[in-house]
Amino acid sequence: MKFQNRQFQNFDLEYFQSQFERTVEINLADSSVKCANVSDLLAGEDPRPLLELPLYYPEVNGTGLLRERIAALYPNASAANVLVTVGAAQANWMVCSTLLEQGDEVIVVSPGYRQVWGLAKNLGCHVKEAQLRPENNWRLDVNELESLASPRTKLISIVNPNNPTGSILSREEMARIVNLCRKTGAWLHADEVYRGTELNGNETPSFWGMYDRAICVNSMSKAYGLAGLRIGWAVAAPEMIEELWRRHEYAVIAASGPSMVLAEFALQPAKRQALLDRQKKFSREGHTVLENWVRAQEGRFSVSPAVATSIAFVQYHFDMPSTELADHIRRKVSVLVAPGSALGTEHHLRVAVGYEPQKIKTALVRIGGVAAELAGAAAVR
Ligand SMILES: Cc1ncc(COP(=O)(O)O)c(C=O)c1O
CATH class of the missing domain: 3.90.1150.10 (Aspartate Aminotransferase, domain 1)
Structure with missing residues (x-):
């Protein structure tokens, strides 16, 4: 059909x-x-916030407590910088549906998770790929990224640490990517779902705070091992959060209330x-x-x-x-x-x-x- x-x-x-x-x-x-x-998450906790939760529609942009706990993970962020979504997958979709129009140029990294690649193609965008190579231990060649970008580039999408290769950008490489976005006026989409999975224990810095047109995405799925909660988020300037939130209302209204309460438990410092x-x-x-x-x-x-x-x-x-x-x-x-x-x-x-x-x-x-x-x-x- x-x-x-x-x-x-x-x-x-x-x-x-x-x-x-x-x-x-x-x-x-x-x-x-x-x-x-769920019992791992509830261990040592008073379960009443979950068990006595009335199942009304939850706060559409995410519960206040969860947004505060997420904001606390980003220097100088507040709850107004956060939108809670149904996984990072929904946040990524909101980013694309907010920013991209037919004919826009988008740059992604390959190999990659391919969500933004596919979403951008389906929106009729022209998608360019910066290629990671095994002989370079999968490190991004920022020169190549620079050569792909142009004043027509609307969005540069980076997954850091990268899925599927695990490679991590250095601070210098991150700064060069931000400079490139500034120069071209492109938005930076930073999918940071693998922050916190570094095997040497040094948490990868976020792009948050480096550029006012950055949208940083993360979730409970990877570093916290809680994929079934389907809780993710976007962190951005409040004006951009409002834009994403308008699309979020169309897409899902709100994330699940019980899942948000469980995510609140999970993001307490010791449990986290x-x-x-x-x-x-x-x-x-x-x-x-x-x-x-x-x-x-x-x-x-x-x-x-x-x-x-x-x-x-x-x-x-x-x-x-x-x-x-x-x-x-x-x-x-x-x-x-x-x-x-x-x-x-x-x-x-x-x-x-x-x-x-x-x-x-x-x-x-x-x-x-x-x-x-x-x-x-x-x-x-
Ligand atoms: C890079 C990347 N972004 C987003 C997602 C989606 O994650 P979530 O479970 O938070 O929706 C995945 C899942 O594999 C991923 O690898």
Whole structure:
């Protein structure tokens, strides 16, 4: 059934996950750590704010307490700088629907989460991609970004730390990106959902406060391991928050009330720290398991040293499209990993490592078996 003229760009990564994640034995296509449960969050707390919460429509822009707790994470921000959304995904969508019009030029980084890439395409924008490369440990070449930008650039979208590579911008690189935005007049969209997942424990600075046209997005999903809350936020100048809020009313009215109360619990300083520590433990152990496995794979796979996030972007050194390989692994050994093509880069698989080490080991042994079989078949041919 054809109902519109322009070709709709699916969100390939999320589509791939939603088709298969419930039917495999081991799902490593996700991008959070093993998520905490409600009783973890309520441990040591008086549960009454949750249990006695009247289920009216909640505050549309987010509860006052939650906005204050979020604002406290950003120097000199107040609750007026915050809009609470249904995950970072909704915040990203609000940013695009507020700022972008047909014909606008947008720059994104590739490989990437591809949400802004797809949204911008669906809005009829001209999307340019700054390419990260494994031989450069996936670091952004800011010179390349500068060469892509022009006075027509409406939005530069940066994910820092990056999904799927975990690479982190230095302060100097961040300053150069801000200067570039200033020079061209572009808005800066900073998706910072992986702040707090740095394996060395040094939290990546936010772009907040560096540029008045920056919109910083974050959520409870990654660093805190609470993806099921579906709570995210945008932090920006109050005038921009008002603009995003007008779109938010159309999209969802408000985020879920019980989820906002749980997020209030989670962002109390001691609980927040415990959640961050929990997440880092899973990620560090998982990356070690994965790196040891890669070393034992006789050159069939390689990976850059892990820096942040609970995902690894693993290159494979045999000739097969990544959707075919991910599909083959799923069918043969019931393990789901994300194909690099859905993140904009072929011959890679994105593997989530933030689960119990034994689970990661079991999945990797299965993937290794499939790869050995494929390599054997190629050698016979
Ligand atoms: C870079 C990035 N931004 C946004 C999201 C969406 O996150 P949320 O669960 O907060 O909607 C993801 C999820 O994978 C992501 O990787």
